[in-house]
Structures are given as C-alpha cells and as structure tokens.
Amino acid sequence: MADDIYGKLEYLKEYLQKLESVAIAFSGGVDSTFLLKVAHDLLGDRVIAVTAQSSSFPERETAEAKEFCKSEGILQVMCQSEELEIEGFCENPPNRCYLCKKELLGKIGSVAAEHGITYIAEGSNTDDNGDYRPGLAAVAELGVKSPLREAGLSKAEIRILSKELGLPTWEKPSFACLASRFVYGETISKEKLAMVDEAEQLLLDLGFHQVRVRMHGMLARIEVAPEEIARLTEPSVRDKVTAGFRKAGFSYVALDLQGYRTGSMNEELLKSSTKI
Secondary structure (H helix, E strand, O other): OOOOHHHHHHHHHHHHHHHOOEEEEOOOOHHHHHHHHHHHHHHHHHEEEEEEEOOOOOHHHHHHHHHHHHHHOOOEEEEEOOHHHOOOHHHOOOOHHHHHHHHHHHHHHHHHHHOOOOEEEOOOOHHHHHOOOOHHHHHHHOOOEOHHHHOOOOHHHHHHHHHHOOOOOOOOOOOOOHHHHEOOOOOOOHHHHHHHHHHHHHHHHOOOOOEEEEEEOOEEEEEEOHHHHHHHOOHHHHHHHHHHHHHHOOOEEEEOOOOOOOOHHHHHHHHHHHHO
C-alpha cells in the first residue's frame, strides 16, 4: 500500500478492478459517494448503488443520493430496511449498529444476487478504525469489501480527492443515521427519530454546518462545530432554536461546550470498558 494520497488512489482503482462487479452500499455521504464515483468510472454498468430507506435516514439524504445517481447515470436500487423492526434494535443496545448493519448488508446481498453482481462494498475509511464501530463486525462476518480502508484512505484524503473529482460532497458535513443520537439503553421510536430529524433540520436551516442533536430523555444536547458555538448563543439564534426544539417535542435544550465530535455517545461506553 502506498503512503501518498495518489498512490492510495491508484491502489483503490486496482483493488476495484479486481472485484469486476460490485454493489455499493450508498448513503450519499462523503465516503460512499467517492467510492461509487471511482468504481463506476472504472467498471461502468458492472456497478450498482443500493440505498436504504428507513425512519432513521432523513428524506434530504435520500433525495441527494438519488440526484447523484441520476446525474452520473448509475443504476440505483432503493432498499426498504426498517431498523425498528429488527429484534432488539429499539432497546438501543451497545451493538445496535451491528444489528442494523447485518440486516442491511444481507438485503444488499440479495439485491446484488438479483442483478448478477459478485461483490458488496461499503464506504468505511481508516478513521473508523479508531472508534467503537460494531457495524464493522457485520461487515467482516458477511465478507463485505471495504475498499477505502483497504487503500488506507482517511476522511481528509477522501475529501481532497472528492474535490479534485468535482464531487458535490467534498465538503459535505459528516452524517450518521439518526439512531446514533440516542444514549445507549434509551428506547428508539419513530416519534423520537422524527424529533431529532426536525431539530437538526432547524439547525441546518439556520446555517449551521456540522450538527448533531443528541437525545437524553426529553433533553436535547446540541453539538455544533466549535467555531459555530458563539453564534448559537446569540440571543436571536438561541431563541429560535429553543422555540423550535420545544415545538419538536423537547422539554430541555442544552449546548455541548466541547462541540461536535464523532461518536460522542460512545465516550461513556469506552470509559466504562477501560475500567473493566
């Protein structure tokens, strides 16, 4: 594997060429968009995109995924995958992502078989190696390929290469399914997912770039980029956020002074594991 970014890109292309045909789990995010673009440029109609539709995936994300595939002429298959119907998922256990990923990748496997596609690939990158990612266990179990990790590409490098390819996602904020907004052990429901979705949409509409609304009971803990924290505390903005969040159903609204970071719901989980 090469150390420089362009060497990694060449490694990625060689890796994909060897797959010959691949169904890519496509969410429309930074990583899966880049992977899909590179794979489709190389393999043409031997690549399909499979996008999940569920209550934990906002309509805005689905619309963007559809628009990209349409603009690139890529065959996209919409896959109904309602996580809330998976046994144990709603209780939000620490292995929630494993349960979801195993279900979804199994369905993508069926779609791939129907289209005569040999392999399934997903878009995790090397940054995912350092956090608690139980979904990667399902990836390994099912033999799903992770080309970006195999090539040693990080999120920052994927953004650089995406910009050079002219992809609209090169500076898109990181996104994870809405189920990741809940403290482990708190029941997840369609109503709660809708509350989080409405609250995050409000922040996006107000011009905040990278947002998370973490749900702790009826309290909303807002994470925005550190450089945007000051703006959120401005009286006029604060009042709109408070009113909007209460309209969405929250009783309390709090600002996380540490700001946005990936996997903040895993912090207590990881802290507990180090004490064992």
